[in-house]
Amino acid sequence: MSENAQAIAVQNLLAGIAQAGQDEMFTPILERRGLRIERIVSHGHATPADQPYQQAEDEWVMVVEGAARLWLDGTEEVELARGDHLMIPAGVRHRVTWTTPSGPTVWLAVHFAP
């Protein structure tokens, strides 16, 4: 029992999330060589128009709860609802242009070496 005890450390992605009015919240879930799983909680937050993200790593992202709009350089904005997921290739500038103000938007992000 003891040697595997850490294996049953169950956490919940929807627990302990930021309330409206707080900053956007970034919580590391798992970090390994070449891989990082992260939870992001937004409450009506958007990325400033002049500060798009641009990352050296590929990122796979899913909306687990809530709703959002995402802009990627060279594309139309996309609307994202619960369960929607997509790849954001390394180097592509992108911004969250909207998240629903009516509750938390919970993202699961997997960052990995390209």
Added chain:
Amino acid sequence: MSENAQAIAVQNLLAGIAQAGQDEMFTPILERRGLRIERIVSHGHATPADQPYQQAEDEWVMVVEGAARLWLDGTEEVELARGDHLMIPAGVRHRVTWTTPSGPTVWLAVHFAP
């Protein structure tokens, strides 16, 4: 627009899922060196008691929809609800002992080199 067009290929993890009475469904989402993201849809399925899983790779798993019970070698069973996630270390035998019969249980699994 054209060069990043693939970047906005949005899919939904809760779409196109197996109906009750069908086999458990395994859908690859993303595969890269040392990383594999997969969706699993169960409908009351359980792993046969004499055929536990035992994998060479670490696996991080989350219940996105539904409810399940999971057994890992050397531990008590754990109950999993929506949003619950845990690490299943490489080499640890494990089984899904129950998934709710009242609807689909949708898992997100991330397999990665230990």
